[in-house]
Amino acid sequence: MENLMATLKAQIVEQLNLQEVKPEDIGDDMPLFKDGLGLDSIDALELIVLLQQHYQIRIANPEKGPEIFHSVRTIADFITAHQQQNK
Numbered sequence: 065m066e067n068l069m070a071t072l073k074a075q076i077v078e079q080l081n082l083q084e085v086k087p088e089d090i091g092d093d094m095p096l097f098k099d100g101l102g103l104d105s106i107d108a109l110e111l112i113v114l115l116q117q118h119y120q121i122r123i124a125n126p127e128k129g130p131e132i133f134h135s136v137r138t139i140a141d142f143i144t145a146h147q148q149q150n151k
Contacts, residue, residue, distance in 0.1 A: 068140045076136070079114045080107050092137045100135075108133060115139075121146050 073087035076096075080103070094100045097108075111133050115121045121143065123129060132142045 065140055065144065068143065069136050072136050072139055072143075075114055075118060076111070079110050090136060093135050095135060096133055097130075111139070115143070119143050119146070 069092055070087065073090045076082070076090065077085055077087050085101070090101060096111075097103045103111075108129060112123060112129075115123070123132065132138060
């Protein structure tokens with residue numbers, strides 16, 4: 065899980081072109097939107113693309129987005145759960 069979260073942080077910085085942020089600046093449980101990292105709705109779309117490209121995961125229920133993308137840890141939990149379902 066730690067490796068997955070470290071990889072996700074690097075992917076988020078790269079995918080969203082966050083020039084002022086380093087992966088190590090992102091806390092595992094830091095909120096990604098609003099008062100946390102400050103991402104917006106366009107960034108949310110990029111995160112959806114990231115999941116599709118790197119993990120072959122599509123989000124079936126868009127209403128789950130805020131829950132899934134709350135933090136790096138919640139994204140990692142979602143990826144792990146999805147991969148276990150597909151084994």
